[in-house]
Amino acid sequence: MAEFIKNIEVKIKRYDPELGKELVSTYTVPVYRGMTVLDALLYIKDNVDGSLNFRYSCRMGICGSCGVLVNGKPMLACYTQILHLNVDSILIEPLPNMSTIKDLVVDVSHFFNKYRYIKPYLIRSTYPQHEILQKPEDHWRYWNYTLCIKCAVCYAACPASIDDKFLGPTALSTMYRFNIDTRDEGVKERVKVSEDNIWLCTSCHSCTLHCPKEINSSNSITELRSVIVEGGFVPKTVRDVLSNTFLTYNPWGMPSEKRAEWIRDLNVKLLNPNEQCENLYFVCCGPAYDVRCQEIARSTAYILNSIGLSYGILGVDEWCCGDHMLRLGEKGLFEFLAEHNIQAFRDHGVRNIITNSPHCFNVFKNENPYSSLTVNVKHYTQVFAEALRNGLIKPLREINAKVAYHDPCFLGKRNKIFEEPREILQSIPGVKLVEMNRNRENSFCCGGGGGRVWTEEAPYDKRPSVNRVKEALNLNVDIIATACPFCIIMLTDAVKALGLEDRITVMDVGELLKLSLP
């Protein structure tokens, strides 16, 4: 008999179709070593409340039936040990993005219909006597994508799937699985069903993070986009972003000479060609050109000056980091931009890079050819948090406001920087920091990643940004603070779309810090 460890409180948010409403039932469950969330549900059903409904079958992570939300995270109930959650109470809810039939049982037909839509079988005109083998380098990828158990956990985690039009991570990663199968001849057919909605993916990485089988769906969607881009099947919005970036080195199509105009009266060192500079502030296209985001660049520079750091910026020599281009599937353009920036870093003898944008930060650290560089890359929130700890800056002015921090996906989910922005906000006198229900690894995307900041075409109620602002509104906050220029753009637009300009302000963490400095 397994060892008894402790009692925990299990709350279940269940749906009663007869009353047409949700209710929460609370139970006390004795937890034994190795007990899973599914075991807890079975304990409740067998011993306390026989009326509870939920789905399961194999009990070993194969059938994909038992997906639920546990403390806000989508997961398989049979795969999740309660003691591993390290909590004394859990809230179990039905998976989102699907309608609930009863209690924890959701209608998965919508999810499977999308899957069928992509024709998940080999499409061939003839059947050769001898099978064409796959390329050896594709074997591991092919194998990886066959592991999917269709549990819909990724679909529930996906911000783009709040829009019915989006096929979802499972269907798209399965499409990729056929795409790399050299026996299949259905590429064009499948591209047709995805070319108008694949751009809704925000590359937020949630599908990959939450997948119980560790399938990298996020990456497969990027690979599929490459196929679509190579075939020239891109909508005008995407085409414009790509051609602007190719011609002017920024997605807005602005002249390079205007890249440093945001400096105006600030004391910022604009580097001359080949001038040596140990610490580089990589501004990013958003803060360089977007009028709202220029304020972010200005507050960042102001604080770097307050810290007493000696740094420079590249000006015309700074090209787009290329993250959005890479996620849009234009690998060639990404490499073209990266090679230029790498050369500029070398020419100036750069040893440390400070970025405003989590997107620049992410590619510099994680994507080749940047990741081969031997430079130290930091997001500005890391630099400011360190300066606060070392007493180099002291926020003394009060900002009396209730603030919710929105985790940018490329900073949080992809690079695990969760605490530094919160540390900065908590250091500001008067700020009351509150957490949205979906935070840190479970944060809900602003909808701007993967190039969607320029290609957003969904109706307002299907935009992740609007969904996110509504979540903050429920907490009655005065300010949504974030640490990414693209989150600022998306959330500010959503505040305007909801007519909330008088209720909520969207601000960068650095902007708030600057206001609090004497």
Ligand code: FES
């Ligand atoms: Fe089959 Fe959980 S019961 S995957």
